[in-house]
Amino acid sequence: MPQTLPRLSLLSRLRTLAVSLYLAARGTPHGGHLFIRDGFPRFPGGGDVHFGYRVNMQCDLAPVWLRAARGASIELGDRTFINAGTEIIAAQLVTIGPHCRIGPFCTISDTNHHPVHEGEMARVAPVILGRNVWLGRGVIVLPGSVIGDHSVIGAGSVVSGTVPPRQVWRGNPAVHVKDVRCSPDFVRG
Template structure:
């Protein structure tokens, strides 16, 4: 079987990915494999634990992705996820994103609401869990305490305020379940 010779741009992308992976590891990020970046490297500010799966792709061609992990918080993203332009992830406790997820541009994921709503209650801080093969379309906001089940899809501009089971089509402000999605357990959404 003949193998094609990689182009110069493919080689440069590969080397860039290796350099960014090395830089992230040097800064204390646990990379399970190679990180792939199209554009400038994402901004990752961490005092807590950060784990990035193999071949996670960050596309930052128009606006850089920003990930902040504070104190002893934990952020984990599974293998072969795609993170689009301008995604902001703010972790005060725990955010976990499963493998094969698509995170659309300008999406915001924060496990805190930053300020108290009721007098004396303090800000809400609660873990976020996003399952396997989930697609968050552009401009989605995911709020504290949310769990999104495997194979689910969240429509553009939705604000997710509560948890949803596997295989849910979710949309709206606040988001609600529109219908069930048909997907086998081993299904991987093509990218």
């Protein structure tokens, strides 16, 4: 079943154009057909944000924050959807694969920002979300986490470590609940 283009209001089309022009001025091209709905995303920091084709951000309740520190990178895969209030923080690298669905008010961070013990450095470790991953509302993904293709993380969960492909995880800390039955080319609508 072919996916249809989201319908945007005139105001959302103007916001999308403004964000596209802003990104071009920053030297941050996008893969085409960027969609911004009801608000503006925020891009603090001096790092790189790479957009795939047809990335869609919902900013109605709160803006989407894409914070890439200088020298760091956030990579958003083709046809990824990011819901309101989500914050993606990269001190090094956060990669979100194609067809991912990120629920509202999620936090994905590759750093814990501050050391836990005296004499230690803040933890920084890349975060990778595979293809067709779905994060429910309020999920927190901690540094060094890897979430495999087609996996689902339940609302309010905290992910630390590796989630294998095709699994549902939930809780704090998130644990395996059941497997996802799907073909390799499955895409959530």
